[in-house]
Amino acid sequence: MIETPLSREVDLSEELVLSLREALRDASAEDELIYRRLAQAIQQHISRGLLPKGTRLPSERQLAEQLGISRGTIRQAIDELVDQALLQRKHGSGTHVVGRIEKSLTNLTGFSEEMRQRGMVPGYKWLHRERALPSMAEAAALEIQPTDQVLRLKRLRTADGTPIAIEQTVLPGDVIASPELIGDSLYAALHQLNAAPVTGWQRIRADIMSAEEAKLMRAKPGAAMLVIERRCLRANGRPVEFTETRYNGAFYDFSTGLQA
Incomplete structure (x- = not known):
């Protein structure tokens, strides 16, 4: 799996976080389906080519802090995309986009x-x-x-x-x-x-x-x-x-x- 250079990865992470914040703007912290809205937003980035194959996502802790939601919600969203074979967890190197x-x-x-x-x-x-x-x-x-x-x-x-x-x-x-x-x-x-x-x-x-x-x-x-x-x-x-x-x-x- 080819990883993007660190500088590009940081840029992608900032763009991703801004987009995810917008996607979750009207969701409340009590929304049980908030993880699905998060998963859909990440999936749209992958489908549009904004997250190319090999891109490493920010860590669950970073996303939770930047989006203001729990790590459990982040994990649920990532689990759903892993089940759909759009993301892959790699021990020691984080979560990567598999791509199509x-x-x-x-x-x-x-x-x-x-x-x-x-x-x-x-x-x-x-x-x-x-x-x-x-x-x-x-x-x-x-x-x-x-x-x-x-x-x-x-x-x-x-x-x-x-x-x-x-x-x-x-x-x-x-x-x-x-x-x-x-x-x-x-x-x-x-x-x-x-x-x-x-x-x-x-x-x-x-x-x-x-x-x-x-x-x-x-x-x-x-x-x-x-x-x-x-x-x-x-x-x-x-x-x-x-x-x-x-x-x-x-x-x-x-x-x-x-x-x-």
Whole structure:
């Protein structure tokens, strides 16, 4: 995590405090929801880019003194933003802005490459991997027979150690002999086998996290998710990948270009 220089951090803190004071101006000390107003004000700063990724917030004690509210209220507001994956507490260095990731919908890149392009370290944890017969949807997407085997891979994907997506990929069984051949990047493995995708289609939809997904991504059940289903082809026109990636909505913005 990159921290802003100390001088810039002080400037940001002063601006933040003035804005937070304005947001809380009409709130009384007895207002039970004052912490939510505080959390919303900080969230707005993050969304507008006024608190960039890596920015360190003032300490709970400093904010309490400057805003004239209790440390308990400050802690509740920060807890809420930590639960939303917008802030992260780091032992010994305070609370930092996690920020959001902008994902292009027009580039055919893998998760690992996208994270490295943004200066982040990609990671993964295997949740499930097997050779099996395809479901009807998988057979149709990969244009294979119901009796053909597929390689089914499910991973928790991380950026700088933070879990941000659950990815399930299905490949034709004759493309990769074993899941052990796949490291942090599926596309790198496919390139080595001359089976890399060159074109594809994808669709996006909204969903909410199940209790199991929320536990994996350190979020709350019912939190927003953005789901992308991707189907990709090799240069010879054969389908090589059918993937559903379920992103933590607190981390991602999707973008695409428009032309009249």
